[in-house]
Amino acid sequence: MKSKACRLDSSMVFWCSPHRDREEGAAERNHSAGSGVGTSAGTEQQPILPIGRYRVFFEALEEVPLPPYSGSAWRGALGHALKRIFCITRQVSCSDCLLYHSCGYAYVFETPPPRDSERMRKYPAAPHPFVLVSGMQGGIVPQGSTFVLGLSLFGRGNHYLPYFIHALERAAQAGIGGRRGRMVLLHVEQQSLSSGRWFEIYSGSGPCRVLEPEIPEVPPTPGEITLRLETPLRIKREGSPIGVEEFGFGAFFSNLLRRISLLSYFHGEREPEVDFKALVEAARMVEIADRDLKWFDWKRYSSRQRQEMKLGGLLGQFTISSPEAAPFWPYLWLGQYVHAGAVTSMGLGRYRLLAGAGSAIEPISAYGLNA
Numbered sequence: 001m002k003s004k005a006c007r008l009d010s011s012m013v014f015w016c017s018p019h020r021d022r023e024e025g026a027a028e029r030n031h032s033a034g035s036g037v038g039t040s041a042g043t044e045q046q047p048i049l050p051i052g053r054y055r056v057f058f059e060a061l062e063e064v065p066l067p068p069y070s071g072s073a074w075r076g077a078l079g080h081a082l083k084r085i086f087c088i089t090r091q092v093s094c095s096d097c098l099l100y101h102s103c104g105y106a107y108v109f110e111t112p113p114p115r116d117s118e119r120m121r122k123y124p125a126a127p128h129p130f131v132l133v134s135g136m137q138g139g140i141v142p143q144g145s146t147f148v149l150g151l152s153l154f155g156r157g158n159h160y161l162p163y164f165i166h167a168l169e170r171a172a173q174a175g176i177g178g179r180r181g182r183m184v185l186l187h188v189e190q191q192s193l194s195s196g197r198w199f200e201i202y203s204g205s206g207p208c209r210v211l212e213p214e215i216p217e218v219p220p221t222p223g224e225i226t227l228r229l230e231t232p233l234r235i236k237r238e239g240s241p242i243g244v245e246e247f248g249f250g251a252f253f254s255n256l257l258r259r260i261s262l263l264s265y266f267h268g269e270r271e272p273e274v275d276f277k278a279l280v281e282a283a284r285m286v287e288i289a290d291r292d293l294k295w296f297d298w299k300r301y302s303s304r305q306r307q308e309m310k311l312g313g314l315l316g317q318f319t320i321s322s323p324e325a326a327p328f329w330p331y332l333w334l335g336q337y338v339h340a341g342a343v344t345s346m347g348l349g350r351y352r353l354l355a356g357a358g359s360a361i362e363p364i365s366a367y368g369l370n371a
Contacts, residue, residue: 047260047264047272047330047331047334048215048264048268048269048270048272049154049155049215049260049263049264049267049268049334049338050154050155050158050212050213050214050215050268051152051153051154051193051213051214051215051216051337051338052152052153052157052158052161052190052210052211052213052214053150053151053152053190053191053193053337054150054151054152054153054161054188054189054190054191054201055148055149055150055151055188055189055191055198056148056149056150056151056165056168056185056188057146057147057148057185057186057187057188057189058146058147058148058149058172058183058184058185058186059144059145059146059147059183059184059186060141060142060143060144060145060146060147060181060182060183061143061181061182061183061184062143062181062182063140063141063142063143063181064140064141064147064176064177064179064181064182064183065138065139065140065141065177065178065179065181066134066138066139066140066141066176066177066181067138067177067178068138068298069134069138069231069232069298069346069347069348070134070135070138070176070177071132071133071134071346071347071348072311072346072347073176073177073178074132074134074149074168074171074176074346075132075345075346077171077172077174077175077176078132078164078167078168078171079109080171081166081167081168081170081171081174082104082105082108082109082163082164082167083105083109084170085105085163085166085167085170086103086104086105086106086163087103087105094106094110095110095112095124100112101114101115104160104163107129107160108128108129108130108157108160108163108164109128110125111125111126111127111128111129111266112124112125112126113125113126113266114266117266119262119265119266120262126262126266127259127262127263127266127267127344128157128344128345129153129154129155129156129157129160129263129266129267130151130152130153130154130157130164130345131151131152131338131339131344131345131346131347131350132149132150132151132345132346132347133149133150133151133152133347133350134149134150134347135148141181141183146186147183149168151164151168152337152338153213154263154267154268154338155213155263155264155266155267155268155269156267156268157267158210158213161208161210162208165185165188165202165208168185169185172184172185185204186204187200187202187203187204188200188201188202188208189201190210190211192211192214193214193216193217194214194217199211216333216334216337218329218330218333218334219333221322221325221326221329222322222355223322223355224319224320224321224322224355225319225320225321225322225325225329225332225353225354225355226290226317226318226319226353226354226355227317227318227319227320227332227351227352227353227354228316228317228351228352228353228354229293229313229314229315229316229317229349229350229351230315230350230351230352231313231315231339231347231348231349231350232296232298232311232312232313232314232315232348232349233252233313233314233315233340233341233348233349233351234311234312234313234314234341234342234343234348234349235247235251235252235255235313235314235340235341235342236342237251241312241313242314243295243314244293244294244295244314247293247314248284248288249283249284249286249287249288249318249320250280250283250284250285250286252283252340253279253280253283253286253328253331253332254280254283255340255341256331256332256335256340257274257276257279257280257331259335259338259339259340259344260272260331260334260335260338261276263338272331279327279328282327282328283328286320286324286325286328287320287324288318288319288320289318289319289320289321290317290318290319291316291318292316292317292318293314293315293316293317293318294314294315294316295312295313295314295315296312296313296314296315297310297312298310298311298312298313299311299312311343311348313341313348313349317354332353333353335351336350336351336352336353339351
């Protein structure tokens with residue numbers, strides 16, 4: 001497993017040892033991907049998106065009350081800390097800033113499409129290159145106990161890992177949640193996606209030594225696939241969230257495929273070379289079995305927008321058979337890392353794939369988060 005040293009220097013400029021030659025890396029991945037996934041539209045290439053999967057350990061310096069799906073609280077605190085680190089013009093509006101298209105904060109948190117982009121030209125923001133993963137229930141983190149926050153970075157987003165670590169450290173010191181409970185960062189670990197093992201890459205001070213981000217290896221398709229929604233899945237159709245009765249595999253896969261494609265385009269090396277229309281039409285024909293879904297209402301207050309936001313979504317699970325799932329399997333597998341639906345950066349849309357017996361299909365594993 002290759003590793004590289006990274007640090008924040010005194011001028012807060014990211015430094016990292018050079019990457020492998022881009023063409024060499026792409027050739028390796030194409031070789032390992034094989035011939036791709038067969039569909040009615042022909043042989044498709046598997047998605048290519050390097051992923052870094054990290055978990056950050058904190059110790060509570062006092063009782064820290066956290067809301068359910070505390071990724072929302074962490075995302076807000078992270079955003080404020082990142083902006084204080086990066087911003088040198090102190091302009092209120094990022095979009096009016098001279099540095100908007102060259103600023104690390106804007107890339108990570110605002111993510112405007114580049115000026116020469118061929119995708120999302122009329123949209124103010126592309127998908128962000130990260131997701132936060134936290135425990136589901138919220139509640140009190142007792143003084144002296146450990147809290148674990150998961151973090152996944154996609155493609156070029158991994159270049160900014162030291163900034164994420166530094167910003168999370170500052171955010172925890174300032175306090176998390178409505179009562180601003182303070183924590184101290186202990187250490188950071190990274191998962192080897194090929195082995196599933198976790199390695200300490202930062203001990204709380206000094207440089208960090210990170211593993212090279214990996215493209216998740218797709219295992220063989222199991223006989224039967226159950227998809228378990230672990231945090232609310234929020235997918236919209238014509239501006240309105242899709243509920244239990246309207247939900248279908250076509251809507252889910254169409255959203256997931258678009259997300260993976262955009263993440264690959266804006267943060268990876270290239271988009272998947274697939275027949276999107278054929279895959280989506282095929283997904284609409286897939287029947288869902290053993291549907292066990294419910295709607296979960298959830299609200300959070302956005303200090304940025306100064307209003308309460310309704311972010312309800314679907315929880316539960318559903319099953320599809322292997323013959324029907326085969327063309328979609330590489331994207332379903334990658335979706336476990338990138339999440340699906342809306343508001344993914346704060347942890348919504350997380351799901352896991354289960355084999356017919358109900359056990360998780362390795363090598364993806366839980367972050368070891370607090371309940």
